[in-house]
Amino acid sequence: MEHEQSTKFEKFTWKVENFSKYNTDVDVYSEPFIIGGYPWKIIFNQSAYEVGDISVYLSAVETANMSNGWSRHVKFNLFVVNQIDNNESSIEEKKYALGRVLYFLKTRKMKDMNDIACKELQIFWEELGHFGFDLTWLEPHVQSALGMKRFLEKLKEVEKLxxxxxxxxxxxxxxxxxxxxxxxxxxxxxxxxxxxxxEGIWTLN
Structure with missing residues (x-):
């Protein structure tokens, strides 16, 4: 999740215990959490109309300090993983998780790999690993990108020398x-x- 005025990427994990006990069409709320200096919560419910479907969304937590019409623009991703069987996680989410890593590697340039970018890629990579993909073909590229920061630091040292x-x-x-x-x-x-x-000798003579 990224705040509109910051490129810092932060992560919150909510583990839902005993998922099957929750009734359909009843909102279930996570504990409030702080990201970007603001309080948030995640909400989900199971649809009563489409069996097996769930809705998951992000909501701001109302506080006494909020003014009327308060709003914030943020970039966020919701990532759902089946805790019992990773293979049951949706194909769409698998494709999304993989596409997110591939898009990152495609669009980020060497000079962009600072601490924030490395942390973001590390989070994407770890989340992709939950799906049980064979990622041996992709891992060298990810590790190379993660190592780019150290390479840039060494390059700066050489340039300084x-x-x-x-x-x-x-x-x-x-x-x-x-x-x-x-x-x-x-x-x-x-x-x-x-x-x-x-001249002194000449004068004496």
Whole structure:
């Protein structure tokens, strides 16, 4: 779940115990939870008209601080897993979970792989693992993307070293120029001293 003013991805897990005991068309609420600084809850009910169907949705928790017409725009995903048999989880959700990882890998660029992006991909990857897919073909790509952050950090370190090396070379060039100037001054002083010494000898004679 992402807040509209933040790219931070946060996760809340609600485990429903004794699912079959709940009556149809009766809303069941999760415990309130805080994400993005606001309180939320998840609600589900079983349809009385379509056997086996459930409705799941996100709802804001009303508080005394909320003004009339309060609203927030958020990006969120609801992910349902059958705790008894993963194979019974819906095909649509399997496809969605897989598509979410593939879309992430396709659209994110190397420079985008910061802490937040890595955490988001890690959550997507862990949730996809619940479905029991054979993911050996995909895992190297995911691990490569997750390792991109460290690669970028090393790249920055190398670039910093190169910058430092360039600065060092400039400093060496400045020092060499100073040495040349000092040598010229030294020769000038030496010539001056020799000239004064010669003039003194000439005067004595």
């Amino acid at each position: 190169k910058d430092n090396e360039a600065l060092l070379e400039l400093e060496i060039m400045r020092m060499k120029a100073k040495m040349v100037a000092l040598e010229i001054n030294l020769h000038a002083v030496k010539d001056l001293l020799e000239a004064e010494e010669f």
